[in-house]
Amino acid sequence: MINKLCEKIKKLGAPVVAGLDPMLSYVPEHILKRSFEEYGETLKGAADAIWQFNKGIVDSVCDLIPAVKPQIAMYEQFGVEGMEAYKKTVDYCHEKDLIVIGDVKRGDIGSTSAAYATGHLGRVQVGNTVQKVFDEDFATVNPYLGTDGIKPFVDVCKEEKKGIFILVKTSNPSSGEFQDRLMDGRPLYEWVGEKVAQWGEACMGDSYSYVGAVVGATYPEMGKVLRKVMPKSFILVPGYGAQGGKAADLVPYFNEDGLGAIVNSSRGIIAAYKKEPYAKFGAENFGEASRQAVLDMIADINGALQAHI
Numbered sequence: 001m002i003n004k005l006c007e008k009i010k011k012l013g014a015p016v017v018a019g020l021d022p023m024l025s026y027v028p029e030h031i032l033k034r035s036f037e038e039y040g041e042t043l044k045g046a047a048d049a050i051w052q053f054n055k056g057i058v059d060s061v062c063d064l065i066p067a068v069k070p071q072i073a074m075y076e077q078f079g080v081e082g083m084e085a086y087k088k089t090v091d092y093c094h095e096k097d098l099i100v101i102g103d104v105k106r107g108d109i110g111s112t113s114a115a116y117a118t119g120h121l122g123r124v125q126v127g128n129t130v131q132k133v134f135d136e137d138f139a140t141v142n143p144y145l146g147t148d149g150i151k152p153f154v155d156v157c158k159e160e161k162k163g164i165f166i167l168v169k170t171s172n173p174s175s176g177e178f179q180d181r182l183m184d185g186r187p188l189y190e191w192v193g194e195k196v197a198q199w200g201e202a203c204m205g206d207s208y209s210y211v212g213a214v215v216g217a218t219y220p221e222m223g224k225v226l227r228k229v230m231p232k233s234f235i236l237v238p239g240y241g242a243q244g245g246k247a248a249d250l251v252p253y254f255n256e257d258g259l260g261a262i263v264n265s266s267r268g269i270i271a272a273y274k275k276e277p278y279a280k281f282g283a284e285n286f287g288e289a290s291r292q293a294v295l296d297m298i299a300d301i302n303g304a305l306q307a308h309i
C-alpha cells in the first residue's frame with residue numbers, strides 16, 4: 001500500500017489527504033433535515049447525516065487526492081450507528097479508489113494490539129471463516145507501550161501489505177509536555193522517531209517503509225530534524241490550515257524526491273463552505289466548496305515545494 005500511496009501522489013501531483021471528521025455542526029441543514037425526518041433526532045439520524053455528508057464530500061474530491069483520513073472519534077461519538085457510518089465511509093472511499101488512513105490511534109499490550117490490528121487492518125477468524133473487518137489501508141498507532149504494542153500491527157501489515165503511521169510529534173499545543181522531555185539530552189520525540197526508523201527498516205516498500213510517522217505541521221523545526229532521523233519513513237502531517245500549519249514550513253518534511261510526506265486537512269476541507277473564501281458556494285454546494293479548498297491546498301503545497309527546488 002505504501003507503493004500505491006507514492007504512485008498516487010506522483011500521478012495526481014497531490015501530497016494531500018482529506019480528513020473526514022464529520023461533526024454534526026458541519027453538516028448542512030438540508031442534509032440534517034432529511035436524515036432527521038427519516039430517522040428522528042436519534043443516533044441513527046445523526047449517523048445517516050454524517051454518512052450523507054461524507055458521501056457528498058468524497059464524490060466532490062475523489063479524483064483530486066490519493067487518500068482520505070476518517071477520524072474514528074467523530075463516528076464513535078454516535079455509538080454503534082456511528083461506527084456503521086465509519087465502515088460505510090471506508091468502503092465507499094475504497095469504491096472510489098481512495099487510500100484510507102484510519103485515524104484510530106490504537107496501541108496496547110501485545111495481545112490487545114493484535115486484536116486492534118486484526119480489526120482495523122487484518123482479518124478475523126470466525127469459526128471456519130476468515131473475514132476482513134474495518135479494512136482500512138493504514139492506521140495511526142500510539143507508541144507509548146513500546147515494541148510489543150507496535151509489533152502486532154507490523155505483523156498484520158506485512159501479511160496484508162498495509163501500513164501504519166506512528167505518533168512521533170503531535171500537532172496539539174500540549175504535545176511538548178511529554179514528547180519534548182529530554183532523555184539523555186535528547187527529546188523523547190527524537191527517540192521515538194529513531195525507533196520508528198528501526199521498526200521500519202524491515203518493512204520496506206520500493207522506496208519507503210510502510211511503518212510511517214505522524215509529525216504535526218505546527219512544529220516545523222522538529223519536523224525538519226525528524227525527516228533526517230527517519231529518512232525512509234513516510235510522514236503523515238496533520239495540523240495544516242485550521243491548526244495554523246503553513247505550506248512554506250512543510251517543505252523540510254519532504255525528501256529530495258518530492259515524496260515522503262502527506263499533509264492532512266480536515267475542517268479546512270469538509271467545513272470549507274462555512275468560511276471565507278468559500279462561503280459563496282453556499283451550504284447546498286458544500287461539495288464544490290470542499291473541492292475548491294482541496295485545489296487551493298494542493299496549489300499551496302506544490303507552490304511551496306517548487307519554490308524550494
Ligand SMILES: O=c1ccn([C@@H]2O[C@H](COP(=O)(O)O)[C@@H](O)[C@H]2O)c(=O)[nH]1
Pocket residue numbers: 019021071103169170171172214215216238239240241242243264265266267268
Ligand atoms: O498530531 C496529530 C494527530 C492527529 N491529528 C488529527 O488530524 C485531524 C486534524 O484536523 P484539522 O481539522 O485539520 O485540524 C484530526 O482528526 C486530529 O485528530 C492531529 O490534528 N494532530
